[in-house]
Amino acid sequence: MTDPSASGAGVATPVPERTAVVAELQRELRAAGLTGSVLRGLAAAAVARLDGAVEPAPPSWADEVTTRLDSGALDDGDLPALVRLLATTGQHRLLARTGVRFPAYALTDDVAAARVGPPGPRLPVRPRATGSWEVLGRRVGFPIGVPACPMTGTAAWVQYLAGNGFNVLTYKTVRSRAHAANAFPNWAFVPGVREPFGPGAPPVVRADPSDWVTPGDPAVTSTNSFGVPSPDPGVWTEDVAAAVRCLAEDQLLLVSVMGEDDGEGPAQLQAVADDFARTAVLAEAAGAPVVELNLSCPNTLGSGGGVRPPICRDAELTTAIVETTRRALSSSTGLVAKLSWLDGPALAGLLPRIAPHLDGVAAINTVQCAVQRADGTPTFPGRPLAGVSGRAVRDLALEFTARLLELRAAGGHRFDVLAMGGVTDPASAAALLELGAAGVQSATGAWADPYLARACVEELA
Numbered sequence: 330m331t332d333p334s335a336s337g338a339g340v341a342t343p344v345p346e347r348t349a350v351v352a353e354l355q356r357e358l359r360a361a362g363l364t365g366s367v368l369r370g371l372a373a374a375a376v377a378r379l380d381g382a383v384e385p386a387p388p389s390w391a392d393e394v395t396t397r398l399d400s401g402a403l404d405d406g407d408l409p410a411l412v413r414l415l416a417t418t419g420q421h422r423l424l425a426r427t428g429v430r431f432p433a434y435a436l437t438d439d440v441a442a443a444r445v446g447p448p449g450p451r452l453p454v455r456p457r458a459t460g461s462w463e464v465l466g467r468r469v470g471f472p473i474g475v476p477a478c479p480m481t482g483t484a485a486w487v488q489y490l491a492g493n494g495f496n497v498l499t500y501k502t503v504r505s506r507a508h509a510a511n512a513f514p515n516w517a518f519v520p521g522v523r524e525p526f527g528p529g530a531p532p533v534v535r536a537d538p539s540d541w542v543t544p545g546d547p548a549v550t551s552t553n554s555f556g557v558p559s560p561d562p563g564v565w566t567e568d569v570a571a572a573v574r575c576l577a578e579d580q581l582l583l584v585s586v587m588g589e590d591d592g593e594g595p596a597q598l599q600a601v602a603d604d605f606a607r608t609a610v611l612a613e614a615a616g617a618p619v620v621e622l623n624l625s626c627p628n629t630l631g632s633g634g635g636v637r638p639p640i641c642r643d644a645e646l647t648t649a650i651v652e653t654t655r656r657a658l659s660s661s662t663g664l665v666a667k668l669s670w671l672d673g674p675a676l677a678g679l680l681p682r683i684a685p686h687l688d689g690v691a692a693i694n695t696v697q698c699a700v701q702r703a704d705g706t707p708t709f710p711g712r713p714l715a716g717v718s719g720r721a722v723r724d725l726a727l728e729f730t731a732r733l734l735e736l737r738a739a740g741g742h743r744f745d746v747l748a749m750g751g752v753t754d755p756a757s758a759a760a761l762l763e764l765g766a767a768g769v770q771s772a773t774g775a776w777a778d779p780y781l782a783r784a785c786v787e788e789l790a
């Protein structure tokens with residue numbers, strides 16, 4: 330299948346197909362009564378919902394494409410704007426029928442709506458490479474996958490991603506008790522950041538919730554503040570079992586878990602470790618072949634309402650969690666620790682303590698940054714800090730993966746590295762695999778390009 334939605338961001342676009350897609354969309358919109366003015370109204374409502382505006386006003390980016398739609402004058406060049414318009418206004422079924430790329434997760438959905446299932450788009454046949462790879466002691470197809478994120482939070486999503494060729498999937502972090510998400514909105518594109526962060530403190534990042542990056546653009550960066558919501562274990566254990574059942578033999582599911590104490594005062598080390606272990610055992614009993622410990626969340630709110638630093642910065646707590654969980658799980662269940670980017674001394678101090686108990690290390694998580702709207706207020710109201718991922722964190726991920734592998738060799742450890750952070754195209758996946766990662770995963774990239782696994786299979790396998 331070709332890629333008619335590309336805007337020229339490093340992707341060859343066959344003109345006849347774009348023409349056919351625009352013509353098809355124009356026909357379908359007319360048949361559905363979706364005129365330019367109707368879509369302008371829907372876009373105004375969607376943007377008002379995302380940005381929290383009191384008075385909905387049609388966004389300027391919708392003007393030209395809706396005017397041209399009404400005059401029947403749409404052409405190839407309108408496709409990127411048309412995709413933005415239709416994705417923003419919830420016309421996913423219509424888009425999916427044409428095979429164009431659009432973000433797999435709808436920004437206007439709140440967490441509950443997003444759990445219903447993926448809006449698409451889907452490939453008719455799972456892309457597969459000949460050959461197999463070993464990840465965490467299991468044989469898998471080409472080792473690209475999607476890490477813990479809202480796109481892996483239900484069996485329906487896992488099945489969808491697996492069908493699009495993502496073979497190493499980490500079920501979104503779950504807890505031992507139900508936990509509500511942070512307030513809407515929770516996820517946004519960051520169009521202003523197109524280059525990786527350099528060393529040192531990350532800059533203040535600008536993003537408005539209704540911002541957009543063209544699907545498939547390898548320079549995509551995103552920011553999120555979900556706060557690790559979790560359904561009740563009675564719900565997620567059944568769903569994990571369903572997710573395991575829907576995968577092919579050469580696909581692997583990890584289940585990400587997190588523990589907590591009662592939230593009062595300083596973290597109670599053993600209480601947190603025990604809760605991690607309890608949740609891991611629930612995941613194992615549900616059929617998870619591998620459990621991943623989320624030691625890296627940058628969006629957890631403390632009892633005072635502020636954002637807590639990731640657990641892995643606390644070596645004592647992290648070691649207690651890893652040791653307690655390893656003891657609680659059967660020896661045939663894989664154990665992975667998910668880390669955030671840590672500086673040299675922090676990683677060198679932590680890794681020898683946890684590595685003997687681990688089958689894998691997954692890294693990196695999003696990078697905690699100050700994230701603000703164009704008007705200087707927090708992008709996610711009340712939460713001035715949020716996680717940033719995608720292209721922005723690519724160099725940090727490369728550098729961290731290289732250090733992990735050096736420390737593994739120096740210590741004679743055997744864990745696999747599951748690398749992530751800025752995998753948005755085949756070249757960025759290849760860079761991490763060439764360093765020595767056993768597999769790579771992509772959250773931001775797979776959101777912006779649901780066909781990313783196919784491109785990797787075609788170019789790299």
Ligand SMILES: Cc1cc2nc3c(=O)[nH]c(=O)nc-3n(C[C@H](O)[C@H](O)[C@H](O)COP(=O)(O)O)c2cc1C
Nearest residue numbers: 476477478502553693694718719750751771772773
């Ligand atoms: C919207 C969103 C939600 C995420 N939620 C989780 C989570 O629940 N648990 C976790 O371990 N990582 C979570 N992550 C982090 C990703 O798994 C990944 O480590 C990070 O985004 C870097 O990959 P990327 O650059 O491909 O996005 C989330 C990332 C995003 C974008």
